[in-house]
Amino acid sequence: MKKIVFALAATFAATAATSALAADPYKACFIYVGSKTDGGWTQAHEIGRQYAQEKLGDKVEMVALENVPEGPDAERAIERFARSGCGIIFTTSFGFMDQTLAIAAKFPDVKFEHATGYKTAPNVTTYNARFYEGRYIIGQIAGKMSKTGVAGYIASFPIPEVVMGINGFLTGARSVNPDFKLKVVWVNSWFDAGKEADAAKALIDQGVDIITQHTDSTGPMQVAEERGIKAFGQAFDQIKAGPTAQLTAIEDTWGPYYEKQIAAAMDGTWKGGESSWDGLKDGILTMAEYTNMPDDVKAMAEATEAGIKDGSIHPFTGPINKQDGTVWLKDGEVSDDGTLLGMNFYVEGVDDKLPQ
Amino acid sequence: MDITQNILLTIMTAATPLLIAAIGELVVERSGVLNLGVEGMMVIGAVCGFAATALSGSPWIGMLAAVAAGAVFSLAFGVLTLSLAANQVATGLSLTLLGLGLSGMIGESFVGSAGVKLGSLHIPVLTDIPLIGRLVFGQDPIFYISLILTGGVAWFLFRTRAGLTLRAVGDNHASAHALGINVLKIRYLAVMFGGACAGLAGAHLSLVYTPQWVENMTAGRGWIALALVVFASWRPWRVLGGAYLFGAVSIGQLHAQALGFGIPSQFLSALPYVATIVVLVIISRDRRLTLMNTPASLGRPFVPDR
Numbered sequence: 001m002k003k004i005v006f007a008l009a010a011t012f013a014a015t016a017a018t019s020a021l022a023a024d025p026y027k028a029c030f031i032y033v034g035s036k037t038d039g040g041w042t043q044a045h046e047i048g049r050q051y052a053q054e055k056l057g058d059k060v061e062m063v064a065l066e067n068v069p070e071g072p073d074a075e076r077a078i079e080r081f082a083r084s085g086c087g088i089i090f091t092t093s094f095g096f097m098d099q100t101l102a103i104a105a106k107f108p109d110v111k112f113e114h115a116t117g118y119k120t121a122p123n124v125t126t127y128n129a130r131f132y133e134g135r136y137i138i139g140q141i142a143g144k145m146s147k148t149g150v151a152g153y154i155a156s157f158p159i160p161e162v163v164m165g166i167n168g169f170l171t172g173a174r175s176v177n178p179d180f181k182l183k184v185v186w187v188n189s190w191f192d193a194g195k196e197a198d199a200a201k202a203l204i205d206q207g208v209d210i211i212t213q214h215t216d217s218t219g220p221m222q223v224a225e226e227r228g229i230k231a232f233g234q235a236f237d238q239i240k241a242g243p244t245a246q247l248t249a250i251e252d253t254w255g256p257y258y259e260k261q262i263a264a265a266m267d268g269t270w271k272g273g274e275s276s277w278d279g280l281k282d283g284i285l286t287m288a289e290y291t292n293m294p295d296d297v298k299a300m301a302e303a304t305e306a307g308i309k310d311g312s313i314h315p316f317t318g319p320i321n322k323q324d325g326t327v328w329l330k331d332g333e334v335s336d337d338g339t340l341l342g343m344n345f346y347v348e349g350v351d352d353k354l355p356q
Numbered sequence: 357m358d359i360t361q362n363i364l365l366t367i368m369t370a371a372t373p374l375l376i377a378a379i380g381e382l383v384v385e386r387s388g389v390l391n392l393g394v395e396g397m398m399v400i401g402a403v404c405g406f407a408a409t410a411l412s413g414s415p416w417i418g419m420l421a422a423v424a425a426g427a428v429f430s431l432a433f434g435v436l437t438l439s440l441a442a443n444q445v446a447t448g449l450s451l452t453l454l455g456l457g458l459s460g461m462i463g464e465s466f467v468g469s470a471g472v473k474l475g476s477l478h479i480p481v482l483t484d485i486p487l488i489g490r491l492v493f494g495q496d497p498i499f500y501i502s503l504i505l506t507g508g509v510a511w512f513l514f515r516t517r518a519g520l521t522l523r524a525v526g527d528n529h530a531s532a533h534a535l536g537i538n539v540l541k542i543r544y545l546a547v548m549f550g551g552a553c554a555g556l557a558g559a560h561l562s563l564v565y566t567p568q569w570v571e572n573m574t575a576g577r578g579w580i581a582l583a584l585v586v587f588a589s590w591r592p593w594r595v596l597g598g599a600y601l602f603g604a605v606s607i608g609q610l611h612a613q614a615l616g617f618g619i620p621s622q623f624l625s626a627l628p629y630v631a632t633i634v635v636l637v638i639i640s641r642d643r644r645l646t647l648m649n650t651p652a653s654l655g656r657p658f659v660p661d662r
Contacts, residue, residue, distance in 0.1 A: 035460065035571035037467035067572070152614065158621070185613045186621035192575040193566040195606075198370055202610040205362045219566045222471075240468055241568065353618035 026266045028052075028258075029086035030064040031077055033093035034191050040216035041190070041235045042066065044252040045092045045115075051255025052262055060262055070095025075102055082107040088265040090258070091115065093190075094159055100124060111265050111272065116161050118341045123272040127257060130279030131161070132168030132340070133308045134250035134287060135212075136315035137301055138232045139172025141247050141290075142210045143180050144297045145230055146173075150181045150351075152203030154213040154220055156190050158355040160343040162214045167347045168315050169212060174349060176300075183208055184352035193219035204229060221245060230292065237288040248301070249288035257284060277337065281309040316340065321348040363607060364491055368499060369565055371603030373398070373557040376502045377581035378588075378595045379509050380553020385585055386513060387546035388526035388653035392448030393433055395578025396455020397551050401426040401558025403459040406569040407466055415474040419498070419559045426555020427548045429455065434547040438540050441657040452578070460571045471567030474498065474559075498560045505553065510592040522546060526651035529658040539658050554578065587636035589649045594636065602632045 034042035097117035173180040197219035218241035224231035233249025264270040307313035318329030323346035404425035409418030588594035609624035
């Protein structure tokens, strides 16, 4: 059914796009996996797009297509954009990776930017944020705040990005409480408020007193608020859904990156085949206000944030063991980016078997 | 707050919207009309319920608004398929598309605003009985309505003359017409009842389940409700069983994951669908009985010959 919605949406977008082709401004196009107003991942991209539009003004015309499902259908949406005269196309979800590359090969003159992927091409650049830095900080907070020593993690799909987030969170928690445990529930969806809320309830019923999520709705935050436990906002400040529950949120700030890349595409300095992976220090990632926590925890979180920004702290610094107890990083060893981007194993302390 | 009670409550909350939407669709299909627009009517109910609650401050008004919105929205389907005899499958699908788009538009200004929860029942002493108190006496109003609806529909369809007439229309509209029954009027009423139920199911999502409005918040529940009706072979109590089974396995698999049994999560996620289909197929394996329960005129347009 989503496919039909999508097909219609794509058709409308394509017609709208073709009719606007006559105009002069440079055209930048965005493909979103969710709704512009999801209060999470996609909304953060939309705000970034609006920021870039404001900065670049009339020189750029922007088109965004929302609710595009991941998988083969995305290919049609991207192709329609490519045909309709888009100079640069941003595909903003991991699941658009292969489709982006397939279309990029057919349209060598169009520039492509794929978010959170690991494959590039002469006209495909990837961009990502070091979300694990933020997850390390919230992990530390969880380690301090949890009384039971067990946190619950609502996860979407077992892709490296999500696994990296889980490991980042647990590594942070274990840096302050070496016995910290993590329960993981996969909901196999990026966005299903009801199911995410059910997962949160299941985790709380099993004794976790802090939840965090790698899914996009505010469902879990609401449950946390209702049950009187703590939680962390995802991709977006979710304090409205959990005024007494949210400790902080990892906020994505894509605006400056979009502005820079579109400007580069317009003046011909854009480069393909690059991989941009910035973090807290570059401002692509920011932490929402640390709140609902004692001052010493807040001070610790701020110190860690400062440490990550100045480079004195790298979340994945040994000694860290894999889940089965074998050594992943020796004492003082820092993980390389390649391992992180292809992460397919848990660190020690995760109470779950990684779906393969 | 004991854990068994909590789990059962979660299951019932997850099953209630499916049950209500499916009961509504059951009546529609029993009258011989196939409305695939359940998802669309549900999402319209969700957004109208939320919006009316936000504007009026009362979730009760929100609930009524959702019911009304679902019924009115289903009229669009009624006019096209009944009065104009358009293809029911195509019209139902477009109703879903329209509902999803329209709800996004209506709800744009309500995204992210704090929801008001339809309060749960609380009777002193009774609600505090251990183990069963909150299950029996402490749930949300829509849960109780869902049970009344199921019982009411079962009684209406099989114990009243009007129910018999409705089933007759669904089984053979030509004969019913020949007997002087106003086929279109009955189908209109059935379609609107289905719309009202879908709207109420939507209100459950945006006022009880997760009191908020987000686009596409039904997330396919309307389709599950549709499937439940067929697999329950158009019998109200089986729909209830199917909805609760689906809810139980959905919540059970989340608990199994949280316990860390190491069963692949993709398999667990598919389990509610598999289990519900298997069980309902097994109980409906008597083909004669299934045939008897299938509305014979399902999906066929009726054009009265004047």
